[in-house]
Amino acid sequence: MKKQGLPHGIAHWRDGYRVRITADGKQWYIGTYTTLTDAKAALAIANSEKARGIFVPPSHKRQARKELQAQEARDAVTVDQLFSRWIDHLTTNNRAVGTISSYSSLYTTHIQKTLGDKLVGEVSEDDIDDLVASWRSTPSRINPSASGNGFWINAVSALKGLFTFAVKKRIGGITTSPVKVVLPEASKSVRVDNGTEHVATPQEVDALAKAMPKDMALTVYFAAWCSMRMGEVLGLQRQDFVDLDSDYPRVRIQRQWNSKHKPSTYTEPKDGSARVETIPQFMVPMITEHLTAHVGKTPTSPMFPSPRDSRNPMTHSRLDSMWRTRRDKILPGFKFHDLRHTGLTTYAQTGATIQEIMDRGGHKSVEVAMRYQHTARERDKALTRQMNEIINASRS
Structure with a gap:
């Protein structure tokens, strides 16, 4: 060419x-x-x-x-695929196993059927609102006469986390989250209710403890008066008790029994909340007797051993089953975790500072502690009103 x-x-x-x-x-x-x-x-x-x-x-x-x-390709992501990536992200960033397990359970049970196959970018605010409305109209299994089922608050929190992750990581082509649901104020950090359904009196705590099997009564007192979560109660071992024969008896809350971990095992307390708490004196004789009668001799012997294997604590489900059966005769619907609320509310009523409440409950958030102080203030207002009525009556 x-x-x-x-x-x-x-x-x-x-x-x-x-x-x-x-x-x-x-x-x-x-x-x-x-x-x-x-x-x-x-x-x-x-x-x-x-x-x-x-x-x-x-x-x-x-x-x-x-x-x-x-x-x-990024936009063509389903909610199922988004959830899988979110869980991988939480796992990689060392989110608590229990939290991840709870999110997975909420998603599988309440979210996946409705939203799982939808593209992330196709999920609208109306879709979310309709789903939440259906949750709130579902009767509670514990209290069928209630106007709605309380699980919806946790489910909405999971949805908020899921779609916030999508926005931050630019997944699904969305720039704002479709989850606009406003949660009740108390649920944003901790569920504390001024009503009697979530805060028991000392007499009711005694009744709940006495209703439990004798070797399980202390679970109620630890949850209430030492402000422990259920996993922390089950995580107690013989070695955790200090100076029981002094005027300053203490318990070290160093671990929790994590039944959601596969297999079940000891893990650190939630949110790194390991702490040492002073034990009310009235509990000391019960603890001493319990250690003698029901706990193994080694330092790591569990305080509440499993009937199948005394080297490990009993399971959450076993304790919860015993609790539900007995509490329904005294305070129907009262959750084991409400014992912790009861203890922290009572502690706040003594005039404890925000930092002292945070230390007692193992909280990291000042906002959480302030809610208990608010409860104490409401109690103070009520008592002052009663006192005012007595004074006025005596002066008339």
């Missing part, structure tokens, strides 16, 4: 014709074509675009197509 006579910008290349164009002081490769006619046509189109100021180099077009395809 003769190389002469080819238009400027076209050159022979192997068995075809390579087309290049100079734009903005830089030479751009347009393509290689089999025939000279096709090469001339491509060059003419490129020169026309250059003259009109709309020329885009083919390499830039390819990159734009790749980015568009990648974005479409």
